[in-house]
Amino acid sequence: MAYIIEGIKEAFALLLRGDSEIYQIILLSLLVSGIATLLATVVGLPLGIYTGIRKFPLKRLYGSVLFTAMGIPPVVIGLLVTIVLSRKGPLGTYELLFTPQAMVIAQFLLVLPIVTGILFGTAREKGKHAYELAKTLGANRIECLFLLIKELHSSVLLAIMTGFGRAISEVGAVMLVGGNIRGQTRVMTTFITMNNSMGAYEKSIAMALVLLSISLVINGLSHHITGGKSYVD
């Protein structure tokens, strides 16, 4: 019992001391997951909205595939990206494996179906009327997209938040493609895993507290957006 309390005390001391390694790791985590989520939003937002409001053959199948893809285990994505980026892989010449770029790619692939899927679902249910209105008033595609983003803005925020929350807290993908290299690809989750296996609980706990706070803030915001409901108007 005592070592837990010691660990928490140490953790606070570590955070308050302003340990530069810890803050660097936090910054890298936020950057990697932030950029991955941003890119996934740039692609997934229009894709999800557009496919949600349009009629096309095999739309149901597309929806099922999309919703399934939302649950792909991060470690599987990590494995896939590792294979593609490894020396002998198709994109091996770019030497991206074990770089932050590789981590962004992996998390992008993780977040993309989440953002796309959430917006596909809402646009399919609620986007059609707004789209038809914009269309009958002569709006072009970009204007339609902007109107739909505005009309569905709660879902847009929820999608971004859910995607970022998933990215920042996953360990499988960043571990495989990043390799947890100190000062280069070490992020919060891989730092926790490593220190835990080395028995350096105070460091694990310190970082876990930071990660927990970030997750709580994100979840709190999502809860606020949806008004505590499991769906969004």
Place this chain on the structure above:
Amino acid sequence: MSIECLQISKAYKNKSLFKDLNIAFEKGICNCITGENGSGKTTLLKIVAGLEKADFGNVRVKGTCTYSGSNPYMLRGTVMENILYPLTLKRQGQQSDLKKVQAMIAQLGLDGLEHREAHSLSSGEKQKVALGRALVWNPDILLLDEPTANIDVETIERIEHILLEYVKDPEHTLLLVSHDLEQARRLSGETWVLKTQGLSKVNPKVL
């Protein structure tokens, strides 16, 4: 003529709504369509508006065209913002836009509701907002699906007056779905009944 339907057919599953429909609607008058529930009036209007596709045939529409349904969608925001939206798409000067919107609000008797959330309006009020939103855009062709279905008697008069003003412009075409033959008579244009055999012209005065 401004709307031409050439040999259009539409069926849902195994229900055929109309087959090889040929019809042209004239400018400068009110074209009123009536017919039984489920005869396909809304579907026809949506096909003309480009929101639904005909299974076969072509629709030719000359000029700008807008459609307002019987259960209109309200955008997030106020009544004012809803009616302003079509003008923001046209990217005109902000000042004159606001004046137009205010004039429209007064014309429709929506005064006092300008700053209300459009989502919170009654269905009749929503229909008025939708009509204002369509009219402020000043389209060449206006497609209205039962625009006075939930409207009180006094406001119906007001709306019919606005619609008559609208078709006074010889470049304007009004295509209106209504179950009210008295209304068709008051708007005194052409009246048609939609049946599976096609559209047939009727004289609302003798019906």
